[in-house]
Amino acid sequence: MRLNELDAKMRCFEISNDFEILPEIYMIARLDGRGFTKLTKEIHPYKKPFDLEFSNLMVETSKHLMNCGFHILYAYTQSDEISLLFHKKETAFSRKTRKYISILAGEASAKFSLLLGSTGVFDCRISQLPHRELVMDYFRWRSEDALRNSLNAYCYWKLREENKTATQAFDFVKGMSISNKNEFLFKRGINFNDLPLWQKRGIGIYWKTFEKKWINKDISKEVITKQRELIINQELPMKEKYFNLLNDIIPFT
Template sequence: MKFDDFDKRMRVYEQSIDQYIVPGMYIVARLDGRSFTKLTREICKFEAPFDTRFRDLMVDTTKHIMNCGFKVLYGYTESDEISLLFSPDNSVFANKVRKINTILAGEASGYFSLALGKAVCFDCRVVPLPNIELVKDYFLWRQEDANRNALNSWCYWTLRKEGMSKNEATQYLRAKSIAFKNELLFARNINYNDVPQWQKRGVGIYSKEYVRQGYNPISEKVVSVKRKSFEADYELPIAEKYSAFIGSFLAAKY
């Protein structure tokens, strides 16, 4: 059998479950760290409930994968997860789901592993959204998840540091209200309102233009050149203001 015929016959099986995001859909990709609870608590022993070293690793990883070939307008990270908002005109790999998932997961895993000095793994899923309002809701949802996780983490680790076991602290907080958890912290001189915003709201990453002075060797003149850099926002707005903030990335482009 000629190779071309052989290749064509076998690729049918290889591509049999390939998916593509249909035109007109907005795309968000979300990455999650695999077994990061064990990594942060047992292997690396990061500070609990939050550690700026881990935060910075997540922020730097987000910046890296925002610049690895896809058109990404906005990145968001909280805890061990990263969400990326793709530009509506992204056409890299024709928006093939397999390519998006594997490349982003591979890039994030490789970058984080090298930065940490230990092997780690991320998974990735593609979230297709049919309109801008659902894009806004997606990021509001992840921000609310960050807030709930932050409150729970502060309560859990406060109890653990007082001597409770894992099971005791978990059971003590089970089904407790937000008001109860706030009061638990307040009784120990911890005002949840004073907790750093990035812990409760996550961190946003987006590109900003700046002007840099350069030298043109041909004209022998100093020239101004526009460049882009990624900026991490550690004090994101919430609720309606955050919704408008997310919408601005799409409105500014399209």
């Protein structure tokens, strides 16, 4: 059998499950650290419940993903997860989900591992959202999840400091209301409202265009050029102000 015949015969098995996302559908990739609980507790014991060094690793990994060949408008990271919003007109790899998932998981794992100095692996999934309102809802969902996780984490680790077992601490926090959790922390000297915003709301990363003035010596004239820079926002607003921020980032067409 000739190579071209063999190629045609075998290629169908490789691409039989290829799925292409329809045009004009918003795509959001969410990456999660695989086995990061063990990684951040045992192999690299970071400060609990939040560690700025670990957060910086996630930010740098997010920045790398925004520069790895796709048209990504917005990255959001909290805990060990990263969400990436693609431009609505993204057409790379014919919008094949297997290409996005494999490339992004590989890029994130490689960058994070290089920064960490040991192996850190991410998985990836793609959400397909037909309109902007669902995009807004997606990031509101992740922001609310960050807030809930932050409050729970502070309560959990405070209980662990008080010699509760992991199971006891988990069950205790699970049965508490939000107000009781806040009161629990306040009695132990922690005002949840005063904690750094990045710990409660996550971190947003997006492009912003600036005008830069410089002197062109060849024509002895001041020239204005536009440059893009990545903005790292560790103080994301809430509710309507957050939606306004996303509205500025996400084009309507």
